[in-house]
Amino acid sequence: MSLLLTNIKELLQVREPGVLKVSGDEMKELPSLKNAWLFIENDTIADFGTMDNLPELNADKITDATGKIVLPTWCDSHTHIVYAGNRELEFADRINGLSYEEIANRGGGILNSAKTLQETPEEEVYDQSAKRLEEVMKLGTGAVEIKSGYGLTEEAELKMLRVIKKLDENYALPVKSTFLGAHAIPKEYKNDPDGYMDLVIDEILPKVAELKLAEYIDIFCEKGYFTVEETNRLLSAAQKFGLKPKIHVNQFNAIGGVKAGVDHRALSVDHLEVMQREDFEVLKGTETMPVALPSCSLFLSIPYTPAREILDAGLPLALATDFNPGSTPSGNMNLVVSLACIKMKMTPEEAINAATLNGAYAMELSSTHGSITKGKKANFIVTKEIPSYTFLPYAFGTNSIESVYINGKVI
Ligand SMILES: N=CN[C@@H](CCC(=O)O)C(=O)O
Numbered sequence: 054m055s056l057l058l059t060n061i062k063e064l065l066q067v068r069e070p071g072v073l074k075v076s077g078d079e080m081k082e083l084p085s086l087k088n089a090w091l092f093i094e095n096d097t098i099a100d101f102g103t104m105d106n107l108p109e110l111n112a113d114k115i116t117d118a119t120g121k122i123v124l125p126t127w128c129d130s131h132t133h134i135v136y137a138g139n140r141e142l143e144f145a146d147r148i149n150g151l152s153y154e155e156i157a158n159r160g161g162g163i164l165n166s167a168k169t170l171q172e173t174p175e176e177e178v179y180d181q182s183a184k185r186l187e188e189v190m191k192l193g194t195g196a197v198e199i200k201s202g203y204g205l206t207e208e209a210e211l212k213m214l215r216v217i218k219k220l221d222e223n224y225a226l227p228v229k230s231t232f233l234g235a236h237a238i239p240k241e242y243k244n245d246p247d248g249y250m251d252l253v254i255d256e257i258l259p260k261v262a263e264l265k266l267a268e269y270i271d272i273f274c275e276k277g278y279f280t281v282e283e284t285n286r287l288l289s290a291a292q293k294f295g296l297k298p299k300i301h302v303n304q305f306n307a308i309g310g311v312k313a314g315v316d317h318r319a320l321s322v323d324h325l326e327v328m329q330r331e332d333f334e335v336l337k338g339t340e341t342m343p344v345a346l347p348s349c350s351l352f353l354s355i356p357y358t359p360a361r362e363i364l365d366a367g368l369p370l371a372l373a374t375d376f377n378p379g380s381t382p383s384g385n386m387n388l389v390v391s392l393a394c395i396k397m398k399m400t401p402e403e404a405i406n407a408a409t410l411n412g413a414y415a416m417e418l419s420s421t422h423g424s425i426t427k428g429k430k431a432n433f434i435v436t437k438e439i440p441s442y443t444f445l446p447y448a449f450g451t452n453s454i455e456s457v458y459i460n461g462k463v464i
């Protein structure tokens with residue numbers, strides 16, 4: 054099956070193979086072709102060019118894209134899409150003045166979601182999560198990472214990871230799996246955090262590895278959750294099983310988690326709302342991708358990741374949703390891109406680079422996803438007729454997407 058899109062107003066993020074991420078000033082450039090065509094064979098980008106050089110192609114289907122922009126699908130490298138129930142009552146509590154921390158200290162927060170997940174049958178967790186995954190695919194997401202971390206017992210963590218695996222098997226987009234057993238300390242271990250770390254490291258982690266249920270390891274390195282020492286211990290143990298770190302750091306406090314991640318060659322360090330000078334220095338010259346989650350900042354009214362300082366330091370940056378029931382009940386990457394421009398002062402070019410190619414890098418997918426490149430998967434968004442690509446972040450809250458293609462097929 055082959056498909057030819059013609060008269061594309063602008064084809065964005067056009068790259069040669071081998072560009073796996075962009076950093077610093079490189080992010081200001083968003084290579085594109087105006088008045089372009091794109092040729093898809095089966096699930097792969099076969100070729101592209103400008104209309105003045107359209108070769109004779111034998112396409113099964115031709116789609117005219119006059120007035121429309123085509124860009125790679127969003128690569129959302131940080132989500133907690135697998136969960137059960139919601140936390141809208143905590144939302145109301147926060148409106149009435151309680152902080153995220155106060156709610157967590159009262160047994161709400163992550164522990165609230167863990168209780169619900171433990172009590173919900175696996176099929177039901179799958180159905181609820183699949184619905185969310187379908188929703189974000191329609192919003193343009195074509196690759197996603199999903200974490201466990203609302204189980205907090207061996208049984209419930211494995212249940213979450215099986216659901217993630219099943220989503221990967223049943224949907225055309227790649228779904229990367231991360232083990233986040235160290236997301237919060239369950240109340241039974243309130244006075245024995247070492248005991249919980251022993252359970253995670255000695256019991257659950259080996260099972261996760263044996264069953265090949267995760268590729269990555271995560272921990273919430275934060276005051277009141279897990280220390281830098283615990284982070285180092287977990288990441289070292291996970292390394293023995295070949296699980297690379299993608300970790301939650303610097304959301305509320307900078308306690309040294311960025312260095313712990315970099316020391317363990319983390320694929321990404323995520324959140325970074327609070328950054329200290331040494332965190333920038335530690336990241337320079339490494340392969341670790343900083344990841345910002347602006348819709349979490351919006352929802353919790355916490356600072357936004359200092360994107361300008363990160364980019365001006367020559368570092369790369371990826372954008373992701375953090376879709377979860379507590380701090381970000383939204384998986385809309387279009388909103389993330391808008392917020393990055395409006396609140397973090399990223400240019401549209403920088404934000405689109407961060408939400409496509411760099412997002413793919415933060416899931417080790419950038420050799421197959423994240424750009425319009427010959428040989429990559431045919432995962433792309435066709436917009437409605439819009440004046441320019443800047444209109445995408447500018448018209449925040451407007452759905453500018455007409456169709457989404459995953460592996461060459463409209464979803
Ligand atoms: N910060 C840690 N974990 C999630 C929120 C978890 C929750 O509140 O349920 C996050 O990335 O924001």
Ligand SMILES: [Zn+2]
Pocket residue numbers: 131132133301375377
């Ligand atoms: Zn998160």
